[in-house]
Amino acid sequence: MAIATINPATGETLKTYEPLSEAALEDKLARAAAAFAEYRLTTPRQRAGWLRAAADVLEGDTDAVAELMTTEMGKTLASAKAEAGKCVKALRYYAEHGEDFLQPKPTDAEAVGAIEAYVVHQPLGVVLAIMPWNFPLWQAMRFAAPALMAGNVGLLKHASNVPQTALYMEELFRKAGFPADVFQTLLIGSGTVERVIRDDRVVAATLTGSGPAGQSVAAVAGDALKKTVLELGGSDPFIVMPSADLDKAAEVAVTARCQNNGQSCIAAKRFFVHTDVAEEFTRLFAEKMAALTVGDPMDDGTKVGPLATEDGREDVERYVQDAVDKGATVVVGGRRVDRPGWFYEPTLVSGVTPEMAMHSEEVFGPVAALYTVADLDEAIRIANDHVYGLGANLWSEDQGERLRFIRDVQSGMAFVNGMVTSYPELPFGGVKQSGYGRELTEVGMYEFANAKTVWIGPPGRQQGEGDTAAAASE
Numbered sequence: 001m002a003i004a005t006i007n008p009a010t011g012e013t014l015k016t017y018e019p020l021s022e023a024a025l026e027d028k029l030a031r032a033a034a035a036f037a038e039y040r041l042t043t044p045r046q047r048a049g050w051l052r053a054a055a056d057v058l059e060g061d062t063d064a065v066a067e068l069m070t071t072e073m074g075k076t077l078a079s080a081k082a083e084a085g086k087c088v089k090a091l092r093y094y095a096e097h098g099e100d101f102l103q104p105k106p107t108d109a110e111a112v113g114a115i116e117a118y119v120v121h122q123p124l125g126v127v128l129a130i131m132p133w134n135f136p137l138w139q140a141m142r143f144a145a146p147a148l149m150a151g152n153v154g155l156l157k158h159a160s161n162v163p164q165t166a167l168y169m170e171e172l173f174r175k176a177g178f179p180a181d182v183f184q185t186l187l188i189g190s191g192t193v194e195r196v197i198r199d200d201r202v203v204a205a206t207l208t209g210s211g212p213a214g215q216s217v218a219a220v221a222g223d224a225l226k227k228t229v230l231e232l233g234g235s236d237p238f239i240v241m242p243s244a245d246l247d248k249a250a251e252v253a254v255t256a257r258c259q260n261n262g263q264s265c266i267a268a269k270r271f272f273v274h275t276d277v278a279e280e281f282t283r284l285f286a287e288k289m290a291a292l293t294v295g296d297p298m299d300d301g302t303k304v305g306p307l308a309t310e311d312g313r314e315d316v317e318r319y320v321q322d323a324v325d326k327g328a329t330v331v332v333g334g335r336r337v338d339r340p341g342w343f344y345e346p347t348l349v350s351g352v353t354p355e356m357a358m359h360s361e362e363v364f365g366p367v368a369a370l371y372t373v374a375d376l377d378e379a380i381r382i383a384n385d386h387v388y389g390l391g392a393n394l395w396s397e398d399q400g401e402r403l404r405f406i407r408d409v410q411s412g413m414a415f416v417n418g419m420v421t422s423y424p425e426l427p428f429g430g431v432k433q434s435g436y437g438r439e440l441t442e443v444g445m446y447e448f449a450n451a452k453t454v455w456i457g458p459p460g461r462q463q464g465e466g467d468t469a470a471a472a473s474e
């Protein structure tokens with residue numbers, strides 16, 4: 001795919017970029033390695049100061065960068081501003097807590113015959129981040145803020161359709177006063193990723209994206225014995241039980257499905273409704289989906305903008321057509337919008353069965369699949385019978401049901417009476433084919449840190465026989 005800004009609301013190509021030449025890429029890798037040699041020696045306090053400065057710069061740039069995101073991938077301007085605000089929050093979160101996370105963690109020195117024993121988290125080195133277009137600032141920041149706080153150096157290979165947002169990320173850290181080359185954007189195609197991962201100066205990679213992209217990054221990194229974190233797809237269940245506040249659940253269901261024009265890994269995609277409330281919930285859900293204003297993402301009143309790419313809209317159309325062909329009913333929507341750009345109506349499909357592709361795959365657009373279930377066990381059973389395990393939502397006032405859901409649902413995140421959302425203060429990630437590793441909080445920060453064990457013995461003491469049994473037997 002060409003590296004270009006193409007406005008999805010009009011289909012117009014606004015700017016194209018040449019990928020980096022091999023010489024330019026080599027220069028950037030050399031700079032990253034040189035930057036790490038110095039940056040690893042900076043103190044957590046210094047890094048926290050630069051993160052705070054980045055938060056201030058981004059706060060000032062919010063309107064401009066939000067407009068860039070909306071132009072490049074079609075999210076509403078309001079949600080683009082909110083995304084920038086969330087990045088500011090994440091930068092401040094790590095500035096505030098990062099020093100604490102990086103404090104040496106003392107252990108029981110006496111138990112290991114030491115005068116001092118502790119674990120210290122040190123940076124790994126140059127980390128490659130391969131990021132998607134759907135939250136072009138947030139997903140890159142979710143990597144960058146903890147990684148830079150930990151003392152790593154970042155290289156960003158962003159999706160080819162958000163090059164201007166990608167370049168802004170590099171500019172942001174430069175403007176904030178970080179040492180030169182601590183964060184660089186690589187304008188490269190996906191065919192060059194393997195070469196970067198295999199480069200000796202790169203120590204690890206993180207990817208947010210599709211399953212196939214995750215497989216290929218993990219295979220190359222595995223072959224080169226380099227650490228990876230993968231955040232892949234999701235088809236999050238949203239379960240509604242009879243005790244739920246149905247109106248609230250339906251309102252949140254609409255947001256959970258149509259956020260970001262339906263293009264989020266943690267969007268709720270499969271809706272399981274207890275048979276006793278299925279009719280009422282479906283009515284409310286359908287009403288609220290139909291009431292969404294679809295239109296120019298730059299307009300204040302717009303709730304759903306275009307899909308980011310033409311191919312993406314074709315995929316969504318195919319999923320809906322396939323379901324209809326196999327017997328599903330379109331309750332609301334189900335068509336492209338008749339205007340330039342890649343718009344698709346918010347859509348509710350009922351009667352979804354396992355033969356339909358939307359049952360077992362991820363639909364990346366504003367299309368909700370509705371199921372009626374006899375009880376919570378059936379909902380959890382169907383929810384779990386899936387390759388993905390990212391987030392899961394339950395609406396219930398019953399404490400027993402909540403505890404069963406939390407215990408049994410196969411996901412990295414479980415939200416009750418609310419929708420799955422990422423917060424800097426909570427770990428983020430999935431299980432099964434939704435990936436591995438975690439982002440955010442100290443858990444995310446430690447993914448790209450060397451948890452170094454330190455043991456300091458008393459003067460003149462020999463370690464005991466028991467301590468060295470393994471060594472002695474060699």
Ligand SMILES: O=CCCCC(=O)O
Nearest residue numbers: 134135264265266422
């Ligand atoms: O596609 C993944 C979306 C993650 C969105 C978020 O972190 O809020």
